[in-house]
Amino acid sequence: MSHFDLCCFACGATHASDMYTLACERCGGPLDVRYAAETTGASGGEPPMPYHDRAAAVTLGEGGTPCVELRAVAGMLGIRRVYGKAEYQNPTGSFKDRGTAAMMSVAAELGVTAVVEDSSGNAGASVAAYAARAGIEAHVFAPADAPAAKLSQIRVFGAHTHLIEGPRQAAEEAAVAYCEARGMVYASHNLSAYFLEGTKTFAYEAARQLADDSPQHLVTPVGNGSLATGPWKGYVELADAGLIKYRPRVHAVQARAVMPVAAAYEGSAWSSADARRTIAGGISVATPPRKAQVLDVLRQSGGEALAVDDGDIARWQRLLAKEEGIYAEPTSAAAFAGLQELVARGVVGAGDCVLVAITGSGLKDTPPA
Ligand SMILES: Cc1ncc(COP(=O)(O)O)c(C=O)c1O
Ligand SMILES: [Zn+2]
Structure with missing residues (x-):
């Protein structure tokens, strides 16, 4: 008997847990892990996880990233305190390792021997590493124009790397077709409920680290x-267990070139046909399958979604490096361009404390000199 099932975000239908069910069989909605009532939840300060044997979990020591105080950024923006959670310090250089560790732990527990994934780079590198660790064969589909350092990182872990011409969406379609033809497991970080569970640890850690100044x-x-969705689930669990007094407002930052969530939030017209190239390749997702869920997190938490220009993203990447000594990838720098806009809108006030996820390393996504 499992201690959880998979519950549809859209219609509430429940599904038994396996590695093959990635969407609701009734309505196609995204699935979340839902624990049985007797599961201890967050009460011990540790997140419940969707596998049974913690000692056998597939891990490379992910998480435990510091919250670095960014005094120069706070000074520039005129706000009391800014922390950057240094997610680029994860084993493969991005926050994706949190989700991958949980997803691959479930795969290993279920005896999966091969997985297929599609990615703009970081998730592919992460799945490749954790698959190597678990002795699982990995096939990663990535856009042919993904950053070279990300592609060589995928290859170094021994993953079969399939380069697909065309937009990001083409790599996803090729991965799905490959899986369907072979009956393989599609370990999609965008769809997997287990991946999302792993990202909850971000909130558990941050709540502990910043307990004195939440x-x-x-x-x-x-x-x-x-x-947005994973940490929010963590904050909800922590609040339900009485371990935190309040939950943060969660704000979603997108590149103006690919802004489905921000457009839906603003109520402006935008379709995937409007998508353009952006230096923030990690957030170049024109049709996110969990869009409604992200919007729900914004609504519940009182957060906003906003779109920022590539010029501002590049400027913040340089600022972070020159003023704080942090080399973030452009996708990660976008969050700071978003923070600046939130301050300008008066959403973030002068007396506030802000936590920014610095999701990935600039070393893997270096702009041409
Ligand atoms: C560095 C970095 N930050 C943020 C993201 C966005 O993650 P998500 O697609 O789950 O919003 C990605 C995804 O590839 C990424 O690589
Ligand atoms: Zn459903």
């Missing part, structure tokens, strides 16, 4: 939105 705001770059 942030009123969490600002995160959003493509599919796993660092």
